[in-house]
Amino acid sequence: MKKSLLALALMGAFSVAQAQSSVTIYGTLDAGVSRRTDTDVTAVGKRDNNKLGFRGVEDLGSGLKALFQLEIRYEPDTGVIESTVRPLFQGQSRVGLQGDFGTIRLGRGLTAFQETSTFYEPWSGMPAVAGYQTDLQVAGYTSDPMSVAGNSLNRFSNAVFYNSPVIGGIFQLNLTVATKEANNNPVIIGRGTAAAPQFPANSMAPVNPYSISATVTQGPFSAYGAYERNAVSTKLWSVGAYFKPIPDLKLMGSYQRQDQDYSVPLNPITKAWLLGLNYNVGPGLIRAGFGRKTPDNVLNSPAIAKTKQFSLGYDYNLSPRTYLYVDGTRKKITPAATFNFYSVGIHHNF
Amino acid sequence: MKKSLLALALMGAFSVAQAQSSVTIYGTLDAGVSRRTDTDVTAVGKRDNNKLGFRGVEDLGSGLKALFQLEIRYEPDTGVIESTVRPLFQGQSRVGLQGDFGTIRLGRGLTAFQETSTFYEPWSGMPAVAGYQTDLQVAGYTSDPMSVAGNSLNRFSNAVFYNSPVIGGIFQLNLTVATKEANNNPVIIGRGTAAAPQFPANSMAPVNPYSISATVTQGPFSAYGAYERNAVSTKLWSVGAYFKPIPDLKLMGSYQRQDQDYSVPLNPITKAWLLGLNYNVGPGLIRAGFGRKTPDNVLNSPAIAKTKQFSLGYDYNLSPRTYLYVDGTRKKITPAATFNFYSVGIHHNF
């Protein structure tokens, strides 16, 4: 609201005891205790992202809506912003319009590929150690190689986000395009040298990052295809599907392939696949997954890390907003490490 | 609320399903796409400040009110706090009382001059490239020279803010005074030397910064006068007016003069003036402006930058809270640069 010269005298008018409807506050806390066998550390930490968000929808008439969403991310065990260097609104900061044409938003948020793929991942896209989203679901790919070190790997800043309507109730197309603006990257040597790096510090991207995903959903079956190119011109494509033989059982799988040839001279290809399931049983949900990530040339170069992961988890619903969880994973990153990871905790939405 | 020993047992009592009236959440998202001709960069960015704020008014009886306001500022395209180094509550953090005597608040916020002048500026004080507030409206002056590099230029921290009532419906006086407390400034050499700077790092101000503005508003006419002295004893005075020949048309102009003599040995004077208009036409608002900033001695020293700016803009209202905008500006900073800047975007209040 723009202030008038009489704003102070009238300020009382803004604070009437009515429900404020222009913004909704929401969030998630997820905290638990975990143990990792190779380091022998018992930790208090998280499984899901912890969020504090603000969003709203305004009806503009004629089927048109304005919408916005701002989301803070934090670590509940230490109270800090994620990685301490990530943006305040690490979850997203977007504003836009929705209508018969679909939805168009500006700002920062998950790319089309990253957002779509979470529906085909057995840990629902959570950054859990037992989950697959941060590693195998993306074949080790990062959407944002040219921001500060420690940044998140699945978003575009300075972007336009388009989501088509769900056409015929079946098909949806999503597209994200970002500018080439510099965003404080550290030096990336790439195919250059230390003296002449391929990507100097805080430089503009050579290409516009973009991301496309398409989904087809019909009854118990859904499939997606996605393609993305990031600011250092790494290409990733990914396909996946889920099938619900009965409504409570969701079987899913995906396959993805990353090509870093533009910036990585040796072994630029990484492939990964995973299979998973979600099974609603009584007041709970069983999660299970198995997958592999295989970089290029791993057969000839045993030093290159090949990853295998098997995970099992259970969410016990105390209410529609709150559940207790337990999960365990066995991760083999040959030849580097093999470990088990167990966690138990509580997840609360508001 | 102070917690009692039984606080935990009673916590349930705090969460009844009633409208909470002690605080109002508000905000603004403004994101768009812009292009600047000299750098050839296409960017996603902002025109207006992006805000997330919390404010409240409490009726204390007998015409007395308590009031507070906290406002976060951020960049929607990257999700970060402004400049990453500014305070969390960059917009303001103030608390105080309002009554027949006027309003008195403590904390941090826009100075009297800075806040008053926004009503006489054709871009409503927005930090838009096409606007005048950040540069010509203040003749290049900064209210806060002694905080960290990258800080905002129009606020006092550690201050007392007084606003008189609107006397006779016509006249209002505003006064801001700040302490001399140090606030992490980098070294400012000023009239000193590198070995003995005039303002060492993190030093106290030699004078109390203060700011006075007075407005006279009668029907279609309003005028202001303002005077400010900052922590390095730079003086600025400014006068301006607006006139509404018809209710939908606001013609405005201002003139300001900055004197940095206390800390700048050469060419300490800067003058600026601007003219502008706001014209409500149908569902939209036309903005236009023209102005010049002329530092001292510019005729004798062609290397000193003299600025000319012409801007045109249009806001198209989709609702009282949401508009689309487009603007363009031509800025000549002779001899340094000449460029055009265009932007189009969406502005949403909640």
Next chain:
Amino acid sequence: MKKSLLALALMGAFSVAQAQSSVTIYGTLDAGVSRRTDTDVTAVGKRDNNKLGFRGVEDLGSGLKALFQLEIRYEPDTGVIESTVRPLFQGQSRVGLQGDFGTIRLGRGLTAFQETSTFYEPWSGMPAVAGYQTDLQVAGYTSDPMSVAGNSLNRFSNAVFYNSPVIGGIFQLNLTVATKEANNNPVIIGRGTAAAPQFPANSMAPVNPYSISATVTQGPFSAYGAYERNAVSTKLWSVGAYFKPIPDLKLMGSYQRQDQDYSVPLNPITKAWLLGLNYNVGPGLIRAGFGRKTPDNVLNSPAIAKTKQFSLGYDYNLSPRTYLYVDGTRKKITPAATFNFYSVGIHHNF
């Protein structure tokens, strides 16, 4: 809320104009003007912590509740996060369950000792210069020696918090246990050397920090005992009581002893005691306190600082949520400094 593929089309359903009951926003602003006689600085600052918080309670049925609380802390005079290096949710970030068994929460917050002791301190635990909580109430002890420099001194991160029910309406037990996780501490030489410090940078704690407090409250009388061991194995115990001869008068006192023997080779003991009162008179509250902090061996080593403090304060209630305050303190830290400190300001809860 997990997003479905149709989330965008349905987003309108989330923004109905009803009172949102899953989260309550609350906060405190406290700003005033102070003067300290030894430095001769007049400052705008705070007496109480300034807060912006979000909390909620969800009824899960059968007497079980889920609860969460997130609290931002800031400085109202400069708008920054406390010390600029503290976590965003410096106040607390906790989630948990409450039932007949008591309350169990995970995350970061005040330790059992720190939280209990605030009820026996005449400035209600406020970090006021005139208060006793930050120094004499804890005999100079810090709960968190192994986080970044500038961190707060009274919380555990990575912890489990248990509070028993109030048994028989009289007795309550509180327990906090933290993991040994590293949390970015700077080097602590301790009983080691600069080359081989006892606690290297960012190292794990040698012991689990824990904190126990128990309170007994019967009518006008209440007493507590507490014991805490921090991450560098410093031990602190503390006892205190209050008595209300009439309901409006609360007389309190406490005694505490800190032993840093594990990490401090010389004079590891510090003792402190304080007496105080709170007296509700008419629309106000009188606060008074007197106390001493005496490190080990102070008689033999005059250079070791011994602290005496006398304070007087008055809160004048404008409403149940808003008061004006004034206080003064005389603090002697022999041989280092003696000063008086005066402040006056406003405190507003929302």
